Amino acid sequence: MISVVTSGVYAANGADVVFNSGVINHNPERSSRYIFCALNASTITIKDGTFKNDRANNAYFWADNSIIYVQGGDFGGVASNKKVVLTNGGQLIITGGTFNFDPSEWVKDGYVATQSGSTWTVTAE
Numbered sequence: 001m002i003s004v005v006t007s008g009v010y011a012a013n014g015a016d017v018v019f020n021s022g023v024i025n026h027n028p029e030r031s032s033r034y035i036f037c038a039l040n041a042s043t044i045t046i047k048d049g050t051f052k053n054d055r056a057n058n059a060y061f062w063a064d065n066s067i068i069y070v071q072g073g074d075f076g077g078v079a080s081n082k083k084v085v086l087t088n089g090g091q092l093i094i095t096g097g098t099f100n101f102d103p104s105e106w107v108k109d110g111y112v113a114t115q116s117g118s119t120w121t122v123t124a125e
Contacts, residue, residue: 008026008034008036009035009036009037010039011037011038011039011043011044011066012039012040012042013040013042014040014041015042016042017038017042017043018044018047019036019044019045019049020048022050023049024050024051024052025052025054025077026051026052026053026058033058033059033062034059034060035051035053035059035060035061036060036068037061037062037063038062038063038064038067038068038090039062039064039065039066040064040066041065041066043066043067043068043069044063044066044067044069045068045069045071046069046071046097047071047072048072049072049073049074050073050076051074051075051077052076053075053077053078054077054078058082059082059084059085060075060083060084061083061084061085062084062085062086062090063085063086063092064090065087065089065090067090067091067092067093068090069095070094070095070096070097070103070106071096071097072096072097073097073098074097074098075098075101076098076100076119077100084105092106094107094111094113094122095107095108096123097121098120098121098122099113099119099121099122100119101120102115104120110124110125111123111124111125112124112125
């Protein structure tokens with residue numbers, strides 16, 4: 001199941017969603033709180049895209065009893081107060097991408113987040 005109402009990309013109840021590329025602008029007037037939301041044993045795999053978060057109270061990712069894999073993409077916009085929300089064993093596993101916050105806490109072993117100015121790029125070690 002995919003919905004663009006609750007979040008930019010929403011997966012629930014065991015769904016397996018792959019986001020290959022595209023643009024999501026999470027503008028201040030949007031009522032949703034997350035760009036990627038995976039709930040109830042679902043997975044989201046992000047391969048590429050441009051994701052802009054311009055609300056201080058919004059997060060890029062929420063995984064509840066689910067896994068979000070980030071293999072690439074550009075995560076920019078205003079650096080939000082909350083970037084990642086993980087509940088009930090939810091996981092965020094990052095192996096690629098460029099971020100406007102330090103994603104090191106969620107980078108998979110064998111990968112590294114390198115800072116250049118106000119951005120971090122995740123690559124294999």
